[in-house]
Amino acid sequence: MSMLVTGGAGFIGANFVHHRRASHPQERLVVLDALTYAGNLQSIAPLLDAGEVHFVRGDICDDALLARLFAEHDFAQVVHFAAESHVDRSIVAPDAFVRTNVNGTLSLLKAALAAHRKTGTLQRFHHVSTDEVYGSLGLSDPAFQETTAYAPRSPYAASKAASDHLVNAYGHTYGLLITISNCSNNYGPFHFPEKLIPLMIVNLLQGKPLPVYGQGANIRDWLHVSDHCTAISAILDRGRAGETYNVGGNSEVANLELVHQLCDAFDARFLGDPDLRRRFPASPASQGRPSRELVTFVQDRPGHDYRYAVDTSKISAELGVRPLVALADGLASTIGWYLDNEAWWRSVMTGEYQNWVNSHYGAAS
Numbered sequence: 001m002s003m004l005v006t007g008g009a010g011f012i013g014a015n016f017v018h019h020r021r022a023s024h025p026q027e028r029l030v031v032l033d034a035l036t037y038a039g040n041l042q043s044i045a046p047l048l049d050a051g052e053v054h055f056v057r058g059d060i061c062d063d064a065l066l067a068r069l070f071a072e073h074d075f076a077q078v079v080h081f082a083a084e085s086h087v088d089r090s091i092v093a094p095d096a097f098v099r100t101n102v103n104g105t106l107s108l109l110k111a112a113l114a115a116h117r118k119t120g121t122l123q124r125f126h127h128v129s130t131d132e133v134y135g136s137l138g139l140s141d142p143a144f145q146e147t148t149a150y151a152p153r154s155p156y157a158a159s160k161a162a163s164d165h166l167v168n169a170y171g172h173t174y175g176l177l178i179t180i181s182n183c184s185n186n187y188g189p190f191h192f193p194e195k196l197i198p199l200m201i202v203n204l205l206q207g208k209p210l211p212v213y214g215q216g217a218n219i220r221d222w223l224h225v226s227d228h229c230t231a232i233s234a235i236l237d238r239g240r241a242g243e244t245y246n247v248g249g250n251s252e253v254a255n256l257e258l259v260h261q262l263c264d265a266f267d268a269r270f271l272g273d274p275d276l277r278r279r280f281p282a283s284p285a286s287q288g289r290p291s292r293e294l295v296t297f298v299q300d301r302p303g304h305d306y307r308y309a310v311d312t313s314k315i316s317a318e319l320g321v322r323p324l325v326a327l328a329d330g331l332a333s334t335i336g337w338y339l340d341n342e343a344w345w346r347s348v349m350t351g352e353y354q355n356w357v358n359s360h361y362g363a364a365s
């Protein structure tokens with residue numbers, strides 16, 4: 001049984017490859033990834049070195065490459081993570097989002113359908129999407145359900161909404177055996193430090209400002225990436241074709257509160273650890289000062305969605321999937337991962353990433 005994993009060198013894709021490899025060692029995983037700034041082969045290096053995963057560097061918009069891969073591997077399952085995924089970037093430069101998220105998904109659907117018509121092997125095309133397609137909630141609005149009308153508000157969310165519609169259309173029109181998951185904000189290992197939690201962690205370690213949009217009042221639902229991977233695996237194994245499943249952490253928190261939680265966890269961790277204070281001397285925690293002093297309010301993101309919340313009753317009732325990692329525990333283990341994997345985050349924070357961060361948040365002194 002072969003599975004194509006697109007975007008398997010990115011944050012969630014890499015976590016999924018580790019997860020799936022451990023839970024289904026009999027499956028052959030083929031990772032297709034263009035290795036944009038967000039893709040990092042180091043995240044799956046041990047599996048590649050051990051020959052447990054086959055890697056192809058390539059673009060999901062490359063029809064000829066896709067046709068060749070489907071012919072070579074006769075995939076039984078496709079899990080589609082590859083995307084441009086950062087909302088801030090989509091506001092500045094939306095074209096890449098339409099290219100990869102919309103056109104790339106269409107290319108993949110076309111290749112999957114053509115292969116399925118030839119061999120009949122493909123049992124599932126799973127599309128990994130976001131709760132942001134549903135738009136923004138007020139404080140007392142009910143959480144997003146699978147039936148909530150789409151109302152995307154950023155170019156990123158619009159491109160993901162378009163890709164969801166295409167995937168559903170291929171299910172309805174051509175009978176492709178599709179599923180979609182719409183998930184809330186993930187965090188955990190291998191997360192590129194432009195997204196909120198890893199950015200805060202690496203800045204805390206280096207004593208750099210912690211940029212918080214507006215007053216930090218926007219509310220997000222956080223899910224540890226391992227719980228997301230479990231949910232995707234369950235949908236692949238037991239989910240009904242043609243269905244959409246919402247996935248969330250049942251863990252809503254305002255951005256400022258989240259940053260404060262991270263700061264306090266840092267202070268506690270550094271307090272009893274002279275080795276950490278030696279390794280990261282620029283961190284306020286190393287100097288006995290509160291990490292919260294680094295919080296810096298910056299101009300709000302245009303069109304910033306106020307609140308996301310996900311109703312997870314469908315996946316819970318149908319597939320028995322519930323988040324297992326509590327936010328406080330997940331944040332502590334994620335901080336631990338970045339402390340243990342300094343080489344990983346330092347290596348990804350070069351070149352384009354640095355230019356991007358500096359142009360948006362200013363070069364830290």
Ligand SMILES: NC(=O)c1ccc[n+]([C@@H]2O[C@H](COP(=O)([O-])OP(=O)(O)OC[C@H]3O[C@@H](n4cnc5c(N)ncnc54)[C@H](O)[C@@H]3O)[C@@H](O)[C@H]2O)c1
Nearest residue numbers: 007009010011012034035036038039059060082083085186
């Ligand atoms: N991160 C989250 O919190 C979150 C939440 C819900 C849904 N999602 C969705 O999950 C998926 C994965 O998100 P992520 O956070 O891991 O993203 P990411 O940005 O970390 O990784 C994306 C990966 O896709 C690859 N890629 C980009 N363009 C490509 C192309 N044209 N061809 C081949 N590969 C390409 C990149 O190299 C990278 O490895 C995305 O579809 C995203 O919309 C993410």
